[in-house]
Amino acid sequence: MNSIKVFCPASVANVSCGFDVLGFCLDGIGDEMKITKTANKGLIISKITGAELPLDPNKNVATIAASAILKNFNLDYGFDFEIKKNIKPGSGIGSSAASAVGAVYGINKLIGEPFEKKELIKFALEGEKYASKAEHADNIAPALLGGFSLVRCNKTFDIIKLPYPEKLYTTILHPEIELKTSHARSILKKAIPLNDVVRQSGNLAALISALYTKNYDLISKSLKDYIIEPYRSKLIPEFDLLKKTALNSGALGSGISGSGPSIFALSKGKEIAENVGQEMKKIVSKLPIKHNVYVSKINQKGVKII
Amino acid sequence: MNSIKVFCPASVANVSCGFDVLGFCLDGIGDEMKITKTANKGLIISKITGAELPLDPNKNVATIAASAILKNFNLDYGFDFEIKKNIKPGSGIGSSAASAVGAVYGINKLIGEPFEKKELIKFALEGEKYASKAEHADNIAPALLGGFSLVRCNKTFDIIKLPYPEKLYTTILHPEIELKTSHARSILKKAIPLNDVVRQSGNLAALISALYTKNYDLISKSLKDYIIEPYRSKLIPEFDLLKKTALNSGALGSGISGSGPSIFALSKGKEIAENVGQEMKKIVSKLPIKHNVYVSKINQKGVKII
Numbered sequence: 358m359n360s361i362k363v364f365c366p367a368s369v370a371n372v373s374c375g376f377d378v379l380g381f382c383l384d385g386i387g388d389e390m391k392i393t394k395t396a397n398k399g400l401i402i403s404k405i406t407g408a409e410l411p412l413d414p415n416k417n418v419a420t421i422a423a424s425a426i427l428k429n430f431n432l433d434y435g436f437d438f439e440i441k442k443n444i445k446p447g448s449g450i451g452s453s454a455a456s457a458v459g460a461v462y463g464i465n466k467l468i469g470e471p472f473e474k475k476e477l478i479k480f481a482l483e484g485e486k487y488a489s490k491a492e493h494a495d496n497i498a499p500a501l502l503g504g505f506s507l508v509r510c511n512k513t514f515d516i517i518k519l520p521y522p523e524k525l526y527t528t529i530l531h532p533e534i535e536l537k538t539s540h541a542r543s544i545l546k547k548a549i550p551l552n553d554v555v556r557q558s559g560n561l562a563a564l565i566s567a568l569y570t571k572n573y574d575l576i577s578k579s580l581k582d583y584i585i586e587p588y589r590s591k592l593i594p595e596f597d598l599l600k601k602t603a604l605n606s607g608a609l610g611s612g613i614s615g616s617g618p619s620i621f622a623l624s625k626g627k628e629i630a631e632n633v634g635q636e637m638k639k640i641v642s643k644l645p646i647k648h649n650v651y652v653s654k655i656n657q658k659g660v661k662i663i
Numbered sequence: 664m665n666s667i668k669v670f671c672p673a674s675v676a677n678v679s680c681g682f683d684v685l686g687f688c689l690d691g692i693g694d695e696m697k698i699t700k701t702a703n704k705g706l707i708i709s710k711i712t713g714a715e716l717p718l719d720p721n722k723n724v725a726t727i728a729a730s731a732i733l734k735n736f737n738l739d740y741g742f743d744f745e746i747k748k749n750i751k752p753g754s755g756i757g758s759s760a761a762s763a764v765g766a767v768y769g770i771n772k773l774i775g776e777p778f779e780k781k782e783l784i785k786f787a788l789e790g791e792k793y794a795s796k797a798e799h800a801d802n803i804a805p806a807l808l809g810g811f812s813l814v815r816c817n818k819t820f821d822i823i824k825l826p827y828p829e830k831l832y833t834t835i836l837h838p839e840i841e842l843k844t845s846h847a848r849s850i851l852k853k854a855i856p857l858n859d860v861v862r863q864s865g866n867l868a869a870l871i872s873a874l875y876t877k878n879y880d881l882i883s884k885s886l887k888d889y890i891i892e893p894y895r896s897k898l899i900p901e902f903d904l905l906k907k908t909a910l911n912s913g914a915l916g917s918g919i920s921g922s923g924p925s926i927f928a929l930s931k932g933k934e935i936a937e938n939v940g941q942e943m944k945k946i947v948s949k950l951p952i953k954h955n956v957y958v959s960k961i962n963q964k965g966v967k968i969i
Contacts, residue, residue, distance in 0.1 A: 377861040378868055509869040509885065510862070517872050517881070548854035554863075554890065555683040556816070561864055562684055563815040565871040566823050575823070579815065584860065 360393040361466050364663045365459030366503075366656050367444045368451035369527065369621045370495035373582040373612040374560040378508045382499040383450065383527065384656035389441040389663065390419065390459040392467060399435040400424065407442035408452075414438075422457035422484030423464050426477070430468065445649075447538075448531045449619035454496030457484030462501065462660045474659075477501060478514045489538045496615065503659030505568060522571035525655050526630035528622040529614060530599065530637045533647040536592055541616035544588050553583045573609060573625050580610025580623065593618050594644055599637050606636040627652065666699040667772050670969045671765030672809075672962050673750045674757035675833065675927045676801035679888040679918040680866040684814045688805040689756065689833065690962035695747040695969065696725065696765040698773060705741040706730065713748035714758075720744075728763035728790030729770050732783070736774065751955075753844075754837045755925035760802030763790030768807065768966045780965075783807060784820045795844045802921065809965030811874060828877035831961050832936035834928040835920060836905060836943045839953040842898055847922035850894050859889045879915060879931050886916025886929065899924050900950055905943050912942040933958065 366387040370380040388407075395401065400414040400423055414420035419438055438460070444452040461477045461484075472480075481497045498506035498516045505519040549557075560579040567575035590596040590613060599620055603611035607629040608622035620637070624630040634650040641648045672693040676686040694713075701707065706720040706729055720726035725744055744766070750758040767783045767790075778786075787803045804812035804822045811825040855863075866885040873881035896902040896919060905926055909917035913935040914928035926943070930936040940956040947954045 375864065375868065378865045507865070507868050507872060509865045509881075511865075515869075515884065517869055519872060545857060548856050549860050550854050551851060551890075554855050554860055557860075558681065558864065558867055559684045559813070559815045559817075561868055562681065562813050562871045563821075563823055565868045566813060566825060566875070569872070569875040575815075578821065584857075 358467055360391065361463045362389060362391045362663050363459045363463045364661050365390055365455035366500050366660060367455055368496045368499040369529070370451065370493070370615040371585065371613065373580040373586070373610060374557055374564055376582070376585050377493050377495055377511070379505065380495040380499040381505045381527070382503045382656040382659050383529070383651070383653040385653050386444065386450065386529070386651045388443050388455050388459060390456070390463060391439040392460070392463040393437045394467060395435040395437050397435050398433065400438065401435070402438045402440065404439040405442065408446050410442065410446065417456070418453045418484040418488045419456040419460040421487045422481050423460040425480040425483035426461050426464050426472070432468070436464065436467070445531065445533070447535060449536070449613070449615040449617045450529060450531065451496035451500055451615065453488030454481070454485055454500045457481040458497060458500040458660050460484065466662070474501060475516060478516060499659065501659050503657045504655060507565070519565065519568050521568045521655055522573060524626050526624050526627050527653050527655065528603070528608070528624065528630045528633040528637065529619050529651040529653070530634070530641060531619040531649045532594065532641055533649070534594065534618050536616070536618045538616045541589055541592060544592070545585060546588065549584050556583050576623065577609040580612065582612055586612055589613050589617055593620065594646065595640060596620065599640055602636050602640055603633045606633045608633045627654070664773055666697065667769045668695060668697045668969050669765045669769045670967050671696055671761035672806050672966060673761055674802045674805040675835070676757065676799070676921040677891065677919065679886040679892070679916060680863055680870055682888070682891050683799050683801055683817070685811065686801040686805040687811045687833070688809045688962040688965050689835070689957070689959040691959050692750065692756070692835070692957050694749050694761050694765060696762070696769060697745040698766070698769040699743045700773060701741040701743050703741050704739065706744065707741065708744045708746065710745040711748065714752050716748065716752065723762070724759045724790040724794045725762040725766035727793045728787050729766040731786040731789035732767050732770050732778070738774070742770065742773070751837065751839070753841060755842070755919070755921040755923045756835060756837065757802035757806055757921065759794035760787070760791055760806045763787040764803060764806040764966050766790065772968070780807060781822060784822060805965065807965050809963045810961060813871070825871065825874050827874050827961055828879060830932045832930050832933050833959050833961065834909070834914070834930065834936045834939045834943065835925050835957040835959070836940070836947060837925040837955045837957070838900065838947055840900065840924050842922070842924045844922045847895055847898060850898070851891060852894065855890050862889050882929065883915040886918065888918055892918055895919050895923055899926065900952065901946060902926065905946055908942050908946055909939045912939045914939045933960070
């Protein structure tokens, strides 16, 4: 195989009560990446469309992640990357994770699959680390493995793939405002009141239970965030109204996707998810902010060849 | 029915990563309570054996919990309580919860079962609140319902009964030192570093997943406590050595039971659980401290008529 084209899915991290440990993978929203073997050693990015991102392989998440896997081998050839970004950088739905995951998945395939899918996480994280300055696998894991991912430990890459009920759909509202991950992280409290830790723990544990038992009602009750949302939501215009609108429109829950500014909602069935999107759009349309709305099934498969 | 005799099981709360939200029920270790209808209205405690506890019905957990359920009715008769305490008060394996649960379960049966089992939690909590000054259902819920219980919300009594692998056994070492719940709570940090919250969350979520998937290896990896154990363990003589001994003897995990001083371990199978108990006993036998060791299967049923 000399060339490969992969779909690099967007993902939602945190998922209300699962700060830095939970994430899920989206379907239909993602980048495309073509990787081709070259006669010369080294990595080249020959083309990026859809976003202003560095062509310098030392400054691009995709090639940094690719380098992390390739440094284990002494190859006498190189790779050329063509990237079509459909996920806007800084949108909060795992743009850098998609690039990192697409690159390590594609490279691994092209060099004869020396690594299993799960083993690719640590290489993808090298790229993610460059982009977000923090080492969290809660976008990487779902983008790579699909479905809902639980990151038990960010240090040992201990990832658990969780089940979920079949009719779970997500709605994403991306208001195009700039919100740096590093800033969204800096405004968080450094220490959390023990009472809030207990409330958050109860909901996180209940959400895991609800995913196993496919209990939509319990998913709905558990999608609460006492730790992060009260602070980060202030950075997102009309967050409270948008969330309330999502819930009133039938969503099971709603919150900030990753570090924002995107807002996600989870719903039972496509129809409700689309209704949620339309109602949120009505609100945000009144603001002088460009925006995108996506409705997606949870993507069970993760990154894939196209 | 004029009289009932119930077995009121001991329980382990917190379970390492599940502070104030997780608990499980023990088998074979528990109190016995006989409740008999009386011609006169009101509650009497005619006998308590096994522990020095108040006979005054306004000061005893069992009768306080019984009053909470009975205040919903205007009965023309009363009840007499005979309590055989096998669970030592202050041992950290749910002594007060056992009394509260036994009382509400027994009374509910004697008055024709107007409430479902789950509905009894709020009445039992009235007794627990009197004993521990804090309103937490993480002993009450497993003692009442059996198995592993998750308290999603302490305010709405939203309790989820979790599955667990069949061969799960627990070992309890109770060093007979005095350690008040209120003191054990007062030494805790009021606010938890966000990094520790994330680590604890990952393990709690993983433990829930491991219980559903009956994955002993993951149970073992998840039984970690970064929030409470580092502080409370200092109140328990030789805690670190006892825990290390439990793990070296084959336990999946070990930690403080409730607010201590009891230490619990979870093991795969009775044989390992007994070995863990013997090895811990060797350590504690060198100390000038009276102690008890119990080995128990997880109790699936909870409180029951005997």
